[in-house]
Amino acid sequence: MVITQTAEEMSHSEQLRHSWVANAAAWRDAVRGQQIESRRLVTDDAIVQTVMAQRPQTVLDLGCGEGWLARRLAVEGLAVTGVDASKPLIEAAEELGHARYVLASYEEIVADPLVTGTGFDVVAANFSLLDDRVEALLAAVASVLSAQGRIVIQTAHPMFSRGEHDYVDGWRVETFDSFNGNWVESMPWYFRTLESWCRTFDAAGLTLEEIREPMHPSRGVPASIIFVCSRAA
């Protein structure tokens, strides 16, 4: 039997999407209980500061999950729209309110970017670009940016998240073994080198404006990487 590469990638992507439905309750409790140390110590503040540094009035929280970032930015006075493909996570977000929430998959956003609204000063993707193909999604959300709008992406730092693997693009698996709670499924996620991220931005018609490397307070290395992109001139 020949398994084509396309078929294999489809199953990773599908499993990725499904895991955010299956694990929705565990994820909601992990985030709301501040159970993830790197988020509590570093990356939550880092994404908020980077978004606020763009001085936005309106933000699209792309892959908002249970909505913590949308709520935090709303408290800062911003008008926030959160969008996610996981119905139970959008329902959890709506329970706490503060922002407008839209249930839509990334495929639906690509098909019709206006499903989320338009004119956003910032599109923030906080650890939510986990699929192997994100160019079309980035191009779609770039089309709903305001004139000077920015896309802010926080993700696993390529240099400090490769584990035992060579430094090459490829699917990895998050098992949630180090998390508390009832995790039903593992989550495939796509590791991308720095070069690959930059190629992705270029393919999406974006210019890389800034890179931030929020440092872990005790580990001596960054806890994440943040890319700030604009639409290419």
Place this chain on the structure above:
Amino acid sequence: MVITQTAEEMSHSEQLRHSWVANAAAWRDAVRGQQIESRRLVTDDAIVQTVMAQRPQTVLDLGCGEGWLARRLAVEGLAVTGVDASKPLIEAAEELGHARYVLASYEEIVADPLVTGTGFDVVAANFSLLDDRVEALLAAVASVLSAQGRIVIQTAHPMFSRGEHDYVDGWRVETFDSFNGNWVESMPWYFRTLESWCRTFDAAGLTLEEIREPMHPSRGVPASIIFVCSRAA
């Protein structure tokens, strides 16, 4: 006694410059004898390919040393100017010819960028930005680029050259212990995080267009990083 930070940095920078005079013969022999494995296997070809990908007619080889890159690009049909602050290295380069060579320090280039000529399609800096302050130099060479010109910088990859140090900017020391030859002095060099490189480009009025990570064929990690920058619009 109080040693000010400025005085300490000056001494690193001065020692850096002096090492390229003191070690000139050892460096010339190491390069011409193809003694540096990562250069032989990966990074020499990587800089040539990246420069040629810009389809230039004229190139400034910034910190050209004994001139190997200038010669290689000249063989490709390009008009190349090499500039270096080390008199013995410029003399070694002139012995083999193929390009125009200019003896000038980075300070002299900052004071008068036209000392190297102007209208370059590419300025290439191959492992030659080793000082702690390079913004003014990059702004100076950006001013002698042609309209669509690019600055191509190959340097130690921030993620794979920090050794035992934390991932923070700071002076490091190359002792040349792993090299053959008569090395007279160690060379201080300034380690820069990825975020710091990007801030440097921004401060120099540059836009980061591309990142390349030339892979070492057997180590599973990049042998270097290459930045391609344009003048910010």
